[in-house]
Amino acid sequence: MEQRRADSIAEELEELIFAGTYRDGDRLDEMRLAEQFGVSRTPLREAFQRLALSGLVELIPRRGAFVRQPGPVELMEMFEVMAELEATCGRLAAMRISDAALDELRSANANCKAAVEVQDCDAYYTENERFHRIIYQQSGNRFLEQETAKLHKRLKPFRRQQLRFRGRMAQSMAEHEAIVDALVQGDAAGAGEALRAHVAVQGEKFHNLMASLQSAAE
Amino acid sequence: MEQRRADSIAEELEELIFAGTYRDGDRLDEMRLAEQFGVSRTPLREAFQRLALSGLVELIPRRGAFVRQPGPVELMEMFEVMAELEATCGRLAAMRISDAALDELRSANANCKAAVEVQDCDAYYTENERFHRIIYQQSGNRFLEQETAKLHKRLKPFRRQQLRFRGRMAQSMAEHEAIVDALVQGDAAGAGEALRAHVAVQGEKFHNLMASLQSAAE
DNA sequence: GTCAATCGTTTTGTATACAAGATAAGAAAT
DNA sequence: ATTTCTTATCTTGTATACAAAACGATTGAC
Numbered sequence: 307m308e309q310r311r312a313d314s315i316a317e318e319l320e321e322l323i324f325a326g327t328y329r330d331g332d333r334l335d336e337m338r339l340a341e342q343f344g345v346s347r348t349p350l351r352e353a354f355q356r357l358a359l360s361g362l363v364e365l366i367p368r369r370g371a372f373v374r375q376p377g378p379v380e381l382m383e384m385f386e387v388m389a390e391l392e393a394t395c396g397r398l399a400a401m402r403i404s405d406a407a408l409d410e411l412r413s414a415n416a417n418c419k420a421a422v423e424v425q426d427c428d429a430y431y432t433e434n435e436r437f438h439r440i441i442y443q444q445s446g447n448r449f450l451e452q453e454t455a456k457l458h459k460r461l462k463p464f465r466r467q468q469l470r471f472r473g474r475m476a477q478s479m480a481e482h483e484a485i486v487d488a489l490v491q492g493d494a495a496g497a498g499e500a501l502r503a504h505v506a507v508q509g510e511k512f513h514n515l516m517a518s519l520q521s522a523a524e
Numbered sequence: 525m526e527q528r529r530a531d532s533i534a535e536e537l538e539e540l541i542f543a544g545t546y547r548d549g550d551r552l553d554e555m556r557l558a559e560q561f562g563v564s565r566t567p568l569r570e571a572f573q574r575l576a577l578s579g580l581v582e583l584i585p586r587r588g589a590f591v592r593q594p595g596p597v598e599l600m601e602m603f604e605v606m607a608e609l610e611a612t613c614g615r616l617a618a619m620r621i622s623d624a625a626l627d628e629l630r631s632a633n634a635n636c637k638a639a640v641e642v643q644d645c646d647a648y649y650t651e652n653e654r655f656h657r658i659i660y661q662q663s664g665n666r667f668l669e670q671e672t673a674k675l676h677k678r679l680k681p682f683r684r685q686q687l688r689f690r691g692r693m694a695q696s697m698a699e700h701e702a703i704v705d706a707l708v709q710g711d712a713a714g715a716g717e718a719l720r721a722h723v724a725v726q727g728e729k730f731h732n733l734m735a736s737l738q739s740a741a742e
Numbered sequence: 743g744t745c746a747a748t749c750g751t752t753t754t755g756t757a758t759a760c761a762a763g764a765t766a767a768g769a770a771a772t
Numbered sequence: 773a774t775t776t777c778t779t780a781t782c783t784t785g786t787a788t789a790c791a792a793a794a795c796g797a798t799t800g801a802c
């Protein structure tokens with residue numbers, strides 16, 4: 307983007323927000339954070355703008371920057387859109403994917419399988435990420451690739467929790483196989499549907515999690 | 525967003541970029557524009573950040589802000605994504621749309637029809653905008669609505685040219701009728717397909733335009 | 743004559759200072 | 773006692789000043 311300072315600050319703040327350090331509605335104090343990062347207010351304000359761009363904070367005129375954590379409803383909505391974008395990537399990729407990329411997918415999938423066997427969530431997550439990114443790229447639509455990757459990144463912290471559900475990794479794995487099969491056969495509709503379902507189930511799982519948290523709170 | 529100054533400047537610059545005042549790659553001179561708008565560099569820089577967020581300018585560190593006009597390829601890509609998003613809105617809206625919203629759609633469509641008869645592109649455009657926005661809203665997914673509206677806005681200047689093609693308004697009109705029919709019947713797949721085609725044809729028309737411009741240049 | 747290096751100018755990035763609006767607290771009036 | 777108005781403080785928005793980096797031009801060397 308622009309300068310080094312504001313950029314790294316934006317990233318650090320992003321991490322903090324993702325990590326849940328700030329709650330929804332928390333105000334980000336310019337002066338306090340400026341002191342904390344050892345910079346003036348100027349680069350901090352630029353960082354705020356970036357975060358506002360990705361929807362992580364809301365900038366209210368004359369009031370300040372407020373952390374904007376998506377609620378359950380918004381998260382479900384985001385997963386719904388994510389499912390569509392991924393489905394589109396899959397449909398296009400089925401027609402355009404290269405043999406080299408197919409090999410890459412198989413490799414990522416093999417690594418996933420290994421991670422499932424030793425129940426290594428982190429390793430699974432990394433390879434899963436690679437798997438999906440390849441499909442975005444192979445859609446042959448750079449704009450779609452970027453938009454999908456953007457939303458993927460934003461949903462990252464919520465997707466990560468999914469894998470800790472019992473049996474989710476194995477299920478996810480099976481879905482990956484189905485996706486690759488459809489892509490190999492150039493089955494556009496099938497690949498799209500497989501990806502849509504693969505992502506949509508995450509939204510549903512999340513919904514379940516929310517529901518269980520809510521009932522536990524009662 | 526944040527303050528009034530930077531916001532209005534961002535909008536004005538956006539208009540200027542949309543209007544084609546700046547070519548792709550043009551550098552936006554901070555000091556010159558600051559003087560022109562009668563403000564200091566600070567709010568201008570904030571405006572640049574906003575424009576970078578929507579992809580209209582690229583901020584290169586230590587170099588400045590450069591106008592980023594999408595080329596033919598990127599435009600086609602954007603229309604392709606737009607078609608998918610609209611199709612998704614339509615599919616969801618088919619299940620969730622209210623009777624009041626259906627009436628609104630019919631009203632917008634009637635106004636469109638009137639505009640076609642007097643060949644009033646601007647009036648058609650305004651009502652067309654309303655038509656689509658209603659569908660976004662009726663998807664019942666606020667996040668989807670916002671993202672779709674964002675891309676819609678970004679494609680606005682390019683879509684507008686479409687209507688001047690001979691017969692495009694009438695064709696567009698017929699497509700609108702088909703969309704409303706599908707929504708009335710609650711035909712999710714039909715509504716999705718109708719919208720996808722309705723938007724995709726714009727991308728193709730644009731492609732034709734580009735091709736004709738290119739061959740004219742030879 | 744051409745290429746490279748250095749110096750100067752221009753422009754971006756950051757800090758600080760100032761102004762204006764917002765919030766909150768206290769005082770006065772009902 | 774409660775409510776409202778006023779005032780004081782705090783925070784944001786904007787301007788200016790300063791530092792550092794990039795670009796260009798000129799000069800020197802090969």
